[in-house]
Amino acid sequence: MISRDTIEEVKNRVDIVDVISDFISLKKSGANYKALSPFANEKTPSFFVVPGKGIFKDFSSGKGGDAFTFVMEHEKLSYLEAIRYLAKKYGVEIKEDKQTDEQQAAQSEREGLYILMNFAKEFYKGKLLETDEGQSIGLSYFRERGFTDHTLQKFELGYALEGWDNLRKEALVKGYNEELLEKTGLVVKKEDGSSYDRFRGRVIFPVHNLSGKTIAFGARMLGKDKNQPKYINSPETDIYHKSDVLYGLYQGKNAIRQQDNCFLVEGYTDVISMHQADVENVVASSGTALTEEQIKLIRRFTENVTVLFDGDAAGIKAAIRGIDLILKGGLNVRVVLFPDGEDPDSYSRKVGTSAFQNYLKEARQDFVSFKAGLYAKEAAGDPIRKAESIKEIVGSISLIPDPVKRSVYIQETSNLLKIAESVLLTELNKILIQERKRKDKERLKEDETTVTVDPVTDVSIPTKIDAQSLIQYQERETVRLLLNYAAQKVDDQNLVEFLMHELDDVEFSNDTFREIHEIYKEGLAKGELPAPDYFLRNGSEAVKRTVTDLVTSRYDTSQHWEDKYKIFIPKENQLLNQMALTNVLRLKFRIVQKMMEDNLDEVKKAEASGNWDILDQALTTQSGLKQAEQELAKELGIVVAR
Secondary structure, eight states: OBOHHHHHHHHHHOOHHHHHHTTSOOEEETTEEEEOOSSSOOSSOOEEEETTTTEEEETTTOOEEOHHHHHHHHHTOOHHHHHHHHHHHTTOOOOBOOOOHHHHHTOOHHHHHHHHHHHHHHHHHHHHHHSHHIIIIIIHHHHHTTOOHHHHHHTTOEEEOSSSSHHHHHHHHTTOOHHHHHHHTSEEEOTTSOEEESOOSEEEEEEEOTTSOEEEEEEEEOSOOTTSOSEEEOOOOSSOOGGGOOBTHHHHHHHHHHHTOEEEESSHHHHHHHHHTTOOOEEEOTTSOOOHHHHHHHHTTOSEEEEEEOSSHHHHHHHHHHHHHHHHTTOEEEEEEOOTTOOHHHHHHHHOHHHHHHHHHHSOEEHHHHHHHHHHHHTTTOHHHHHHHHHHHHHHHHTOSOHHHHHHHHHHHHHHHTOOHHHHHHHHHHHHHHHHHHHHHHHHHHHHHHOOOOOOOOOOOOOSOOHHHHHHHHHHHHHHHHHHHTTSEETTEEHHHHHHHHTTTOOOSSHHHHHHHHHHHHHHHHTOOOOHHHHHHHSOHHHHHHHHHHTOOSOOOOTHHHHTTOOOOOOGGGGHHHHHHHHHHHHHHHHHHHHHHHHHHHHHHHHHHTOHHHHHHHHHHHHHHHHHHHHHHHHHTOOOOO
C-alpha cells in the first residue's frame, strides 16, 4: 500500500493544468481554462479547469473533481494507479507501507493485466536484442527499415521466438497466474486444456495507452506462410478496446498539440518511419477501420487532421471513407496521397527526411480539392458521372457540423468546379432536410417503442415549485458562498462567521449540504477553515460532486466589456455583503413558508377531527408565522400575495 506521506507529497506537487494538458488541449479563458469535453461529443467547449481551486468540471458529462479524479476517469484507473501515474510524472519516490499476504493477494485483476503486459513487453524486448534468433531475424528486419536503437527503445519493439510456449513458460517460472495470462490474450487455451503463446516467430509492436502503459500487442509475420495472417493483434480485454486506441498517440500527443495537426496513417511501421523522419505528430488506426471513438481521441489534442494514404485504388477508397467520418466528427481534414505503390513508410525511406517533410507540405490538399481532382479523372467526358461526383462532394460537406465551414466549402466547390453556388446550396439543403427528417423518424420510432402505458390512478399537475425545493435551492446557495468566499470579509467579519451566526438556528434539510455546512461549523470552532480540496479528498461521492459543481462556473465576463466598451460589471466578491444577507433572509423566508404549509395541514386535520384545542394552537402558530413571513418579505423588498 502506498504510504500516506507519498500521497500527500504527490498532492502538493500536482498542477492540474499541467496534468490535464497531457491529455487534451486547454485554452485560456479569463482566470480559468476551457476545452472540448474529453468525455462527450460536443461542438462547444463545456470542460473547465479552475487552477486556483485545483479542480475541473465537465458540464457535458457531469464529471468533475481534482487532478486525481481526472486521471482516474480519463484513463480508467483506480485511485492508487492514478497516484502512481502522477508520482512518476512529478518524480516522487513511492514509499509503500508493508502489505500483508492478504493485501497482496487482493491485488485487482486490472492491475494484474497491466503487470503481465509489462512483463511480456520486457520479455519480447529482451528476445529481440539478447538472442541469436531475435538478432538475426527480428533485429535484421528493423534494421532493413532503418530503425535506430533510439527508435527501438522509444516504441519498445520486440520479437517473439519460434516455439509454442516460450513466454508462457517464462511467465509461470516468474510466478504469474496462467488464468490471468489467458485473460491478457498472451496465451491461448485449446479445447484439450493445453495452452500456447499467441505470438510466435513475429516482430512485436507494443500498443500503449495515453499514460504510457502497455495494453496490447501487434505482431508481424516475417516469413511467407500463406496460411498465416501478416499481422495478428491482442484480443480485447478489460484494459484494451481497439476502437478506443490509436497507435503512436502516447509518443506523439505532445507534438500533435504543439503542431496543432495530426497525421493519420494506416500501420505501425508508418508511424515509426515518420518519427524517424522527425515527424512525430502522427498516429495510426492499426489496420482497423477508423472509428468515432478514435476521432474523439484526436480531437482532444487538435481539430486538424491530415490523412496520409497510399496512392493505389485501395488507399484512395480508404481515404474517402475516413474523410467523411472525420468531417462528421467536426474536424478539419486535409489529404496527402503518395505516388502509386508508395506508403509513408516506404516513401520516407526512399527520399530521405528532408524531401519527405517537403512532400507532406507540398502535396497536402483540402478534401474538396482531393475529391474534385479524383472525380474529375473518373468523370471525364461523362456528364452523368460528373453530376454524381458533385453530389458526393456536397454529401461530404453536409456532414460538417459547423454551418460556417459548410458555407466556405460550398464556395470553394463552386469556384473549383465552375458550378453556381446557388445550385450547390440547393443540393446541400436538400440533403440536410432529408437527414433531419430521417432523424425525426428514428426519434419518433424510438419514442413509440419505449413509451409504456400504465393504468392511470392519479394525475396531479404541479402549478408551482414546492416549498422544499426552494429551501434546498437557498441551502445550495449558502454552501456555494461558503466554498468560494468563506474567508472574505462581510461586515468586519469572515463570511463563514457571518453565516454561522445568522443561521445558527437553521438545520439544513439536504443531507449533502448539511454535511458541508457542519464541517465549516466545526472548522470555525477549531479555527481551521477547510479549503474546497479538503472535501475532494475526504468527502463522500455526493459531496465531491457538489463541491466541484459549486466552485466551477462555465461563464466568464468577456474582457471586451471593460477594455473595448468601458462597461464595468461588478465582480461577485464585490457584492458579497448584500449577497450574504439576501441569502440568509431568503433561506429563512422559505423555511417559514414551508412551516406555514405544514402548519396549515395541522389546521385542516384539527378542523376535520373537531379537536378545538389543537385547532386554536395551530391558528395561533399560523398567525405568528404569517407575521414572520411579512417581516422577512419587507426586508427582502418583495410582496407576498396571500
